[in-house]
Amino acid sequence: MAEYSLETKPSKSLRKRLTERGPMVLYGILFAACLAVGIGFHFQQWSSQVPLSTTLFLLYSAVTTVGFGSLWLFLRRYYRLRQDSPAKTLWSLLITGFILISLAAITSRIGRIDAPGLDLGLGFDLNTGIALTFPTIVKMVVISVLLILFAFLLLNRFQGLVLVKRSKTSQRNWNVMLFSMTLTAALTLMNTPGAGQSQWQNMALAVSVVFMVVNSFRLSWIVFLSFKEKLATIGLCLVFATFLILAFGIAQFSSDLFVIGGSGFLQHFFVPLATFVEQASLFGILYCSTAFLSLLFHLPTSGDYEQRAGERATMHSLAHLVGQVFDAETLFATIASAPVEAGSADASWLVMPDPSSGSLRHHVVSSHNISPDRISELVDSALLVDEMTAQGDPLIIREAPADHRLNVRPGDQMGSLLVVPLIARDELIGALFASKAVVSGFERDDVETISIFAAQASVAIDNARLFEQQVEKERLARELSIAREVQRKLLPQSVPQLPGLSMAASSISAQEVGGDYYDFVQLENDRYGVIIGDVSGKGTSAAFYMAEMQGIFQSVSRLAATPSIFLHHANMALAQTLDRNVFISAIYMIVDLKNETLDIARAGHCPAAAVRLSGESRFLRTKGLGLGLDRGDLFLKSLEEERINLEPGDVFVLYTDGVVESRNPEGEEFGYDRLLVTIDENRHEDADGIHSAVLSDLKNFMGNEVYDDDMTLVVLKWHGLPLEALSPPVQSMEESK
Amino acid sequence: MSNFSVGFRTSGSVQILDLHGELDAHTAAELEAAIQKCQQENQVRILINGSDLLYISSAGLGVFMAYIEEVRESGGDIKIAALQAKVFNVFDLLGFPMLFDIMESEEEAVEKFSEAKAE
Numbered sequence: 001m002a003e004y005s006l007e008t009k010p011s012k013s014l015r016k017r018l019t020e021r022g023p024m025v026l027y028g029i030l031f032a033a034c035l036a037v038g039i040g041f042h043f044q045q046w047s048s049q050v051p052l053s054t055t056l057f058l059l060y061s062a063v064t065t066v067g068f069g070s071l072w073l074f075l076r077r078y079y080r081l082r083q084d085s086p087a088k089t090l091w092s093l094l095i096t097g098f099i100l101i102s103l104a105a106i107t108s109r110i111g112r113i114d115a116p117g118l119d120l121g122l123g124f125d126l127n128t129g130i131a132l133t134f135p136t137i138v139k140m141v142v143i144s145v146l147l148i149l150f151a152f153l154l155l156n157r158f159q160g161l162v163l164v165k166r167s168k169t170s171q172r173n174w175n176v177m178l179f180s181m182t183l184t185a186a187l188t189l190m191n192t193p194g195a196g197q198s199q200w201q202n203m204a205l206a207v208s209v210v211f212m213v214v215n216s217f218r219l220s221w222i223v224f225l226s227f228k229e230k231l232a233t234i235g236l237c238l239v240f241a242t243f244l245i246l247a248f249g250i251a252q253f254s255s256d257l258f259v260i261g262g263s264g265f266l267q268h269f270f271v272p273l274a275t276f277v278e279q280a281s282l283f284g285i286l287y288c289s290t291a292f293l294s295l296l297f298h299l300p301t302s303g304d305y306e307q308r309a310g311e312r313a314t315m316h317s318l319a320h321l322v323g324q325v326f327d328a329e330t331l332f333a334t335i336a337s338a339p340v341e342a343g344s345a346d347a348s349w350l351v352m353p354d355p356s357s358g359s360l361r362h363h364v365v366s367s368h369n370i371s372p373d374r375i376s377e378l379v380d381s382a383l384l385v386d387e388m389t390a391q392g393d394p395l396i397i398r399e400a401p402a403d404h405r406l407n408v409r410p411g412d413q414m415g416s417l418l419v420v421p422l423i424a425r426d427e428l429i430g431a432l433f434a435s436k437a438v439v440s441g442f443e444r445d446d447v448e449t450i451s452i453f454a455a456q457a458s459v460a461i462d463n464a465r466l467f468e469q470q471v472e473k474e475r476l477a478r479e480l481s482i483a484r485e486v487q488r489k490l491l492p493q494s495v496p497q498l499p500g501l502s503m504a505a506s507s508i509s510a511q512e513v514g515g516d517y518y519d520f521v522q523l524e525n526d527r528y529g530v531i532i533g534d535v536s537g538k539g540t541s542a543a544f545y546m547a548e549m550q551g552i553f554q555s556v557s558r559l560a561a562t563p564s565i566f567l568h569h570a571n572m573a574l575a576q577t578l579d580r581n582v583f584i585s586a587i588y589m590i591v592d593l594k595n596e597t598l599d600i601a602r603a604g605h606c607p608a609a610a611v612r613l614s615g616e617s618r619f620l621r622t623k624g625l626g627l628g629l630d631r632g633d634l635f636l637k638s639l640e641e642e643r644i645n646l647e648p649g650d651v652f653v654l655y656t657d658g659v660v661e662s663r664n665p666e667g668e669e670f671g672y673d674r675l676l677v678t679i680d681e682n683r684h685e686d687a688d689g690i691h692s693a694v695l696s697d698l699k700n701f702m703g704n705e706v707y708d709d710d711m712t713l714v715v716l717k718w719h720g721l722p723l724e725a726l727s728p729p730v731q732s733m734e735e736s737k
Numbered sequence: 738m739s740n741f742s743v744g745f746r747t748s749g750s751v752q753i754l755d756l757h758g759e760l761d762a763h764t765a766a767e768l769e770a771a772i773q774k775c776q777q778e779n780q781v782r783i784l785i786n787g788s789d790l791l792y793i794s795s796a797g798l799g800v801f802m803a804y805i806e807e808v809r810e811s812g813g814d815i816k817i818a819a820l821q822a823k824v825f826n827v828f829d830l831l832g833f834p835m836l837f838d839i840m841e842s843e844e845e846a847v848e849k850f851s852e853a854k855a856e
Contacts, residue, residue: 536795536799537762537795537796537799538762580803581799581802581803582802583795583802583831585795606830607830625831625836626831626832629831629836630836634835634836638832638835661794
């Protein structure tokens, strides 16, 4: 039959099918061929009415074994990749089984003569066991194939159930069971049909029964069923077990209820296969029974289990959700509502200290199903948080109305209370409260579920805070870089080019913005003003005063005839705005190019270094208070002014304390002497040359140290006026060196 | 970096503050706190002993300016004594000797306080 159906298939697709399901087709052909040959043996036996010789019988056994082995492999391959649900597996197996057994039952009833009081048997010679008629052979073969097919199907389908969540051991146990079943079957090879089993065969059967029992307890799939599925599966198992018992009977007590003489036909067909089918049905009955009982025991806890699973799933998704929220308000609301949303509590709220108000006391930041006012009426949250912190574990109050720490009376809808900590980076950042209307409402796994959620919520809050801080930090950095740009523009963008006078200047801030200031201004009659200033302190506040100083300089300098007058005006203007602890040191110089003089006044600033061509060097340490130190007359009274008649080669260096106070890695200061020596050594250079010489000296001195103060350096060098005054910049007289 | 500390002593009715280490923008708050403490205890005759003061920045000088007015108004004074040469130079450059009594030794300063009291 199989061969025939194969030939009718379109030859076009045969190759394709062969490559796709090559092995399956091969098994199919092999099974059909072996079956045909097997029938041949029976036909020969019937026609001669002489039992087969031992050699022929062994040959028949081999052919039949190969044939049904192929069928087994065919089915195994077919079901290998099937991933059906347990209920579907049982259901489809039940339907298939019912069809197969029905077919067998119908076949067993065809051509049967029921004579009352006369047992005609199954149609086999009682002595030789040979079929008496040809239809008996056909009946035998059809019934046997149907029963064997069902047994094979049963084992293959149950394998899928037994090996859910398989381990090495479970896989091995299954294989050992199949092996012992096959061995038991093989031992019955020489048995005559209907004969009892020997001691050895019984022992082998006992071994396979042991492994059947072991495999029967592989019921992991039950855990994953929902309540409804469990109910349905219980029914299926019951029906299936009953069906198997009725169809096959237990052990040797074959039942003729469905298939009349089913076992007998099978035994006449091939005894080992009959034994195998018997064992398979026994396993089916065992497995269905254990599954039935196990399901029955699981049924009452199923609801609880599902609820827990539901709570956990909700908590999990909420935990995932809170990880996505960066807005504090929304985040707190989501966290506070989670225990209620998940069904673990009737009301819940989140408490945290409020750092913006400077209070470390925990207070309610968000609540769900209960108002903050109601909470403070019933519960002193801060006190409970302290208690929880003291005991280092979640705090569980089983009977809220009876607890002296709470102000809860019966009827307040608060029977039990749970407090779990929110801990981020080993620091308590808050606590999650959950309450239930019933007393003793929180079980251990409730505490666990809420605690796990709290841990994830803590991370989310921490992340949101870090995110906020990062945003704030970036904003500040942006503001500061803007401030830096603005301040840079307050300093001269270039050094004026003047006849006879070369100048160079630079300023470095230790932070983004600083309090150092220098500037140039052109006054009337070829006079130029040069200022350097240093606001006490560093950073932003210093930068604001520096900007003020710049405004004063730009507006007042042109009106002031002498450096003293300018500084006096500046002091008066600054007195209005400077904080008491802030002052500004400054030096103001006016260079008169025509008269070749330099007037200088010092308001508390580091004295300017003056070096002449001859090498004569000194600091111009005129008296004078810092700007802002005295807001009365003392400032002007104290202020001295010095006039210097310029000589070609004169060098003047203005600097802030950052220069002389810079330290090397040993902690030694650069100092005044070193500065003066460096200027002296480079006095033949022009202003730029001296400027860069001082900076590079300073850099060498400091090594790897970083600037920790603002540092400004202004260098002036008088080259002398050429004969035709006020002509373009002249090469200095340093040729004379 | 912040190796600065203030020691408290009294000599008669004079509160002596011994400054140790480096007084800069970071450590200025400590001296502020010390002076505030003196004010709270009504000890307004304050003598700063700078023999162990190694460095002072403009922010450090600002502390003296911040409190001198209040202290003088309440009848006291802040006098400074025994500064190291380098530190005195910083005071001197800004003209502090014109605003404060800066003495070479603690004894001189204490004496100056008692003179003022005698008047």
